[in-house]
Amino acid sequence: METKPQERHRKPRADAQRNRERVLEAAKAVFSVGGAEASLEAVARQAGVGIGTLYRHFPTREDLFEAVYRREVEQLAELAEELKTEPSPVEALRRWLRSTVQFVATKKGMMAALAIVMNANSELAAYSHGHLTRSIGALLARAVAAGEIRSDISADDVLRALIGMCYMHDQTGWQQSVLRLLDVFVDGMKTGKARE
Amino acid sequence: METKPQERHRKPRADAQRNRERVLEAAKAVFSVGGAEASLEAVARQAGVGIGTLYRHFPTREDLFEAVYRREVEQLAELAEELKTEPSPVEALRRWLRSTVQFVATKKGMMAALAIVMNANSELAAYSHGHLTRSIGALLARAVAAGEIRSDISADDVLRALIGMCYMHDQTGWQQSVLRLLDVFVDGMKTGKARE
């Protein structure tokens, strides 16, 4: 009896998935510390897998960068989701924006890597742009619906402002500066002119 | 007779200076094509010097990036100087801005490298920012003095706009887009509302 030439696929093996996850976690840690050109063998070591396994899951360094980055963007989206339960919509927005700054800050080494990947893969740019815009949009909408902030600012506007602000991340003390600017920005969007 | 313990320094050797120049030239070429992680041995090869010589002049890869970048910024400054003889001040400004875009375009691979270096060395950022602002300032001043453009735009403003526009250099076709935007921008600065 011939077995059908495999139209049905087996369920992906559990260990494969686990290893993939481990590598991503390790990569995040290693790249954050060692920058974009950290050794992939170090990543494999830290993940406790063989170098071959790493290469099977992520054939190129860029693939790994990309996967790590996607994960992070998705996590930001999840954070936005969670923040929906935060009582004050404006506070939720502020918190999310601040998290983003944190996100950029811890990725010092990765930013350069991302510049490369983004260049080569505009689909990734679109993907993250979409995710981020949607997250901001949701947070904005809630705050607007509550009448807490003005309604003529789009999610795109906010994202652009955010990116622009973080673009200064080469100067020392940029982080505090951006956090201040964000506070001002959020305050500026409030409707009631009564500041807290 | 003891020779004084070398308070006076010899004139730097001619071959050393020549080699340094060669390496910089080669590095510019190699990095433009091969990106930030091109082989340093390839650079030495192309420059026609030993690898040891390269390392003596530029102990780290970043040192080399930095030197190449400084040269380029200085060349942009020189271009601004030359453009002072251009009959139409506005045209001079436009030409310079367009050159800058070219500059960014050919440095595709280098941009990521620069992001790293800029992060680690804010003196370099200040240096280039200063040079660029001064170049723009000179071009602006001449155009303003000739009454061709409005006078309430600072060199910093122009630089910020320029950088912001080039920041989109991950999308395909960004270059044409930026060139168009620059034209609009320059047109917008003209005083007489009569377009050419």
Add this chain to the structure above:
DNA sequence: AGTTATACGGAGGACGCCTCCGCTTAGCAA
């Protein structure tokens, strides 16, 4: 011409990249 500080080149050891393949194991069917 002689002296010497300065610079040169490239061999070599260490290390990272990536491929390849023999071994292991999870999923599946009987």
Add this chain to the structure above:
DNA sequence: TTGCTAAGCGGAGGCGTCCTCCGTATAACT
């Protein structure tokens, strides 16, 4: 359960790059 096999694993090994070190060469100076 048991056996089968596709899917997955690890790491040895070949190759290229990094960077140091040092014997040789030579420009600047006397």
